[in-house]
Amino acid sequence: xxxxxxxxxxxxxxxxxxxxxxxxxxxxxxxxxxxxxxxxxxxxxxxxxxxxxxxxxxxxxxxxxxxxxxxxxxxxxxxxxxxxxxxxxxxxxxxxxxxxxxxxxxxxxxxxxxxxxxxxxxxxxxxxxxxxxxxxxxxxxxxxxxxxxxxxxxxxxxxxxxxxxxxxxxxxxxxxxxx
Numbered sequence: 688x689x690x691x692x693x694x695x696x697x698x699x700x701x702x703x704x705x706x707x708x709x710x711x712x713x714x715x716x717x718x719x720x721x722x723x724x725x726x727x728x729x730x731x732x733x734x735x736x737x738x739x740x741x742x743x744x745x746x747x748x749x750x751x752x753x754x755x756x757x758x759x760x761x762x763x764x765x766x767x768x769x770x771x772x773x774x775x776x777x778x779x780x781x782x783x784x785x786x787x788x789x790x791x792x793x794x795x796x797x798x799x800x801x802x803x804x805x806x807x808x809x810x811x812x813x814x815x816x817x818x819x820x821x822x823x824x825x826x827x828x829x830x831x832x833x834x835x836x837x838x839x840x841x842x843x844x845x846x847x848x849x850x851x852x853x854x855x856x857x858x859x860x861x862x863x864x865x866x
Contacts, residue, residue, distance in 0.1 A: 749757065
């Protein structure tokens with residue numbers, strides 16, 4: 688007799704717990720959190736992964752989204768132009784001006800980025816020319832001044848050479864025109 692009562696009590700507890708779980712599911716678990724039951728099962732000779740169908744296969748992402756996820760929620764009732772108050776109109780005006788400012792700022796940023804890209808495209812060419820002349824030598828003060836001195840000496844030699852060439856050409860030309 689006791690066993691029958693125990694069985695009936697267990698059956699009643701199971702039915703009540705299933706009823707409470709269904710009620711919680713209907714109320715989206717808002718009022719009472721579900722009871723935590725530790726559930727550990729050891730399954731032998733079972734595949735480690737099983738495929739499960741999560742959602743309908745023939746539907747798109749837009750169908751599965753909630754309406755507020757598709758369209759932005761607008762606070763307050765929607766009003767026609769005639770129904771709007773002065774504050775509503777000024778609010779819309781400020782919003783419009785803010786978006787215009789943002790668009791103009793983005794446009795200026797894009798123009799600056801284009802200009803920077805053009806400048807950066809030119810810089811590597813110039814830098815590569817100087818790098819090729821110098822090689823990959825380490826720049827020290829002694830090497831810098833040595834190069835400076837050799838360049839100055841070459842320029843002086845070049846000027847002297849030009850002067851001597853010009854002098855000889857003048858002599859040749861002047862002899863041709865003497866009477």
